[in-house]
Amino acid sequence: MEAxxxxxxxxFHSTKGLALVAIALIALETVFFGMLSGPMAELGIxxxxxxxxxxxxxSMEREARIIMLYHTIxxxxxxxxxxxxxxxxKMSERQRAxxxxxxxxxxxxxxxxxxxxxxxxHNFIMHGLFIFGQSLVFFAGVMLAAALWPWKxxxxxxxxxPYAKIxxxxxxxxxxxxxxxxxxxxxxxxxxxxxxxxxxxxxxxAEDAIREPEKxxxxxxxxxxxxxxxxxxxxxIMLIVGRWVxxxxxxxxxxxWFAILGTVITTAGVWIIVVYRPIAHIIINVGALPxxxxxxLLTIFTWRKLIRVGLARKGIPRDQASFGQxxxxxxxDPLPWGATWQMMYMNxxxxxxxxxxxxxxxxxxxxxxxxxxxxxLTGHWHILAGIIATIILLYYADLAGVKGKARQWFGWIxxxxxxxxxxxxxxxxxxxxxxSASQQQPxxxxxxxxxxxxxxxxxxxxxxFLAWRLIDLFKxxxxxxxxxxxPELDVIGKEVEV
Numbered sequence: 001m002e003a004x005x006x007x008x009x010x011x012f013h014s015t016k017g018l019a020l021v022a023i024a025l026i027a028l029e030t031v032f033f034g035m036l037s038g039p040m041a042e043l044g045i046x047x048x049x050x051x052x053x054x055x056x057x058x059s060m061e062r063e064a065r066i067i068m069l070y071h072t073i074x075x076x077x078x079x080x081x082x083x084x085x086x087x088x089x090k091m092s093e094r095q096r097a098x099x100x101x102x103x104x105x106x107x108x109x110x111x112x113x114x115x116x117x118x119x120x121x122h123n124f125i126m127h128g129l130f131i132f133g134q135s136l137v138f139f140a141g142v143m144l145a146a147a148l149w150p151w152k153x154x155x156x157x158x159x160x161x162p163y164a165k166i167x168x169x170x171x172x173x174x175x176x177x178x179x180x181x182x183x184x185x186x187x188x189x190x191x192x193x194x195x196x197x198x199x200x201x202x203x204x205x206a207e208d209a210i211r212e213p214e215k216x217x218x219x220x221x222x223x224x225x226x227x228x229x230x231x232x233x234x235x236x237i238m239l240i241v242g243r244w245v246x247x248x249x250x251x252x253x254x255x256x257w258f259a260i261l262g263t264v265i266t267t268a269g270v271w272i273i274v275v276y277r278p279i280a281h282i283i284i285n286v287g288a289l290p291x292x293x294x295x296x297l298l299t300i301f302t303w304r305k306l307i308r309v310g311l312a313r314k315g316i317p318r319d320q321a322s323f324g325q326x327x328x329x330x331x332x333d334p335l336p337w338g339a340t341w342q343m344m345y346m347n348x349x350x351x352x353x354x355x356x357x358x359x360x361x362x363x364x365x366x367x368x369x370x371x372x373x374x375x376x377l378t379g380h381w382h383i384l385a386g387i388i389a390t391i392i393l394l395y396y397a398d399l400a401g402v403k404g405k406a407r408q409w410f411g412w413i414x415x416x417x418x419x420x421x422x423x424x425x426x427x428x429x430x431x432x433x434x435x436s437a438s439q440q441q442p443x444x445x446x447x448x449x450x451x452x453x454x455x456x457x458x459x460x461x462x463x464x465f466l467a468w469r470l471i472d473l474f475k476x477x478x479x480x481x482x483x484x485x486x487p488e489l490d491v492i493g494k495e496v497e498v
Contacts, residue, residue: 007473010484015087017480018100019396022080024466025111026073027459033069033119039452055119063205068118068130072111074229075137078183079107080392081236082144085176088243090155091147099143106136134191141184148177162248164256171256172247176239178260182267183232189271190225193218207377211370220274227284228270230384231291235263237391238295241339244395245302255297262290285358292351299340306330306337334411335398339391345419349426350384368432379429383422390418393462400469401479413461421454 011017034040035049036057050057057065082103086096110133117126149155156168164171196218197203206223209215215223239259247255265287273280310329311318321329331337357365357376365373397410427434428447435443472478 003476006484007480010473010480012104013097013100014484015083016399016483018083018104019080019399020466020469021104022076022083022107023393023396023462025108026076027462027466029069029073029076029111029115031459033115056121057119063208064203065118066205067203068114071134072107072114074233075107075110075134077233077388077392078137079103080396081233081240082140084240084395085144085236086147088240089148089173089176095143095147099140099147102136102143103140106133106138106140109133110137138184138187141180141187145177145180145184148173148180150174150177162252164248164253171253171260172239172242175256175259175263176236178263179232179235179239182263183229183236186225186228186232186267186270189221190229193221193225207374210373210377211366217274224270224273224280226381228267230381230388231266231270231288232263234384234388235259235291237388237395238291238298238343241302241336241343241391241395242298244339244398245298245305245336247298247301249301251297251301255294255301258290258294258297262287262292262294266291281358288351292347295340295343299344302336302340303330306333309333334408334415335394335402338411338415339394341415342387342391342394342418345422346384346387349422350380350387353380353426353430364433369437372432376429379425383425386418386422390414390458397465400465401483402465410461410465413457417454417457417461419454421451421458424448424450424454 011021036046036055040046040049049055083100086099110130113126113133114130117123117130150170150173155170155173157163157165157170159165159168193201201216201218204219204222206226209219209223212219242252242255266284267287269280269283269285269287272283307321307326307329308318310332311321311325313332314325314329316325316329318326353376357380365376393414394411397407402410424447428444428451431440431443431447469480473480475481
């Protein structure tokens with residue numbers, strides 16, 4: 001009994017354990033409901049899986065099931081980011097424990113009962129518990145925002161420290177605070193629309209409404225909610241990575257100002273879309289530029305630091321190092337390098353595609369068949385979500401203490417396999433730019449094959465990683481025990497490995 005209690009304390013009281021549980025649940029949900037995907041249907045697995053599990057899949061309710069699935073996964077991702085923030089940022093132990101406990105109960109309740117309601121019969125008690133879980137997640141966000149309040153005296157920064165500040169106010173903490181408040185407001189934004197389902201407002205998937213000339217206020221609210229929540233999740237992981245690599249100096253100051261400015265402008269642009277749509281997208285695009293600049297400054301700092309650390313390990317003076325030596329030094333640790341590289345890669349497969357679609361919407365995109373534009377938008381959002389997921393995995397691998405060859409294999413497989421998959425999806429979604437419908441099949445075949453291989457490898461290495469942690473939990477003197485007994489091993493605001 002004591003052994004179970006100790007493992008429970010590790011899984012639900014430590015930063016590493018809480019994040020591990022959330023990652024494992026997301027992986028299980030992805031695999032379980034991934035059996036319903038198109039490739040599984042083509043192989044005949046879907047029908048067998050539905051019969052074995054007893055799922056009730058009314059075709060008229062497909063959109064509702066997808067929305068429920070996305071929300072449960074998104075809440076678990078937000079919970080992981082909250083765990084990272086409560087572990088990284090100063091706050092009282094009571095605040096940390098209350099926030100972590102509330103959001104944990106919330107997302108798990110929403111995940112279990114939401115999926116039960118969506119896929120295994122519409123028992124509305126389950127739907128009520130799903131809403132209850134969402135409410136707990138929201139309340140945890142309120143507590144987090146209160147804990148992040150940057151104007152408390154104990155959170156002020158001494159002037160001699162080389163971190164972003166205005167006076168003695170911690171600009172990085174202010175950026176975290178603004179992001180959390182923006183996320184709370186944007187959650188309400190979507191909840192208002194969701195509360196009107198069945199009250200004259202029909203449920204829909206955002207990409208299905210792309211060519212409707214007129215959209216209702218609630219439809220615009222749903223579309224805005226989708227965009228801003230994903231954006232703010234990306235802002236959160238960018239700030240978390242900054243703490244991970246000990247971002248500081250002049251670049252840190254500029255990056256935090258850009259992050260704050262971009263978050264405020266982008267959020268404002270989305271919020272006013274229901275009031276005055278014509279200028280909303282202009283404001284959103286203006287706000288996106290400072291956010292991209294902040295991620296670029298973070299990447300520059302991280303790569304410079306990796307070069308400095310890598311050369312120091314080899315005993316090579318920086319001013320005497322060749323380009324090849326600097327490149328090898330920069331790539332010596334794939335986890336922090338990969339996390340920032342993914343931010344830059346996002347510009348190629350997400351930002352560039354989005355800008356192109358905005359500029360050429362009427363001249364090019366709207367001349368495509370409706371299905372092609374819909375596929376492009378769907379891929380656009382999924383790639384961004386996938387990139388965020390890979391950054392979280394790279395960070396958690398470092399947090400979990402993956403070192404040596406395992407660190408290299410895990411990091412490079414996640415980076416290369418995911419980038420191949422996301423690049424292939426980008427080619428597939430924009431295929432009408434390169435080939436006609438009558439000649440597209442070879443391109444479709446190759447991009448789908450590369451996508452499947454890339455995602456399979458990412459899931460495979462994640463499965464191996466989770467199996468390692470699971471096996472470790474069964475050991476009486478496993479790593480989990482060291483992490484539980486030694487609080488210093490649970491400190492995640494450390495610099496990158498040297």
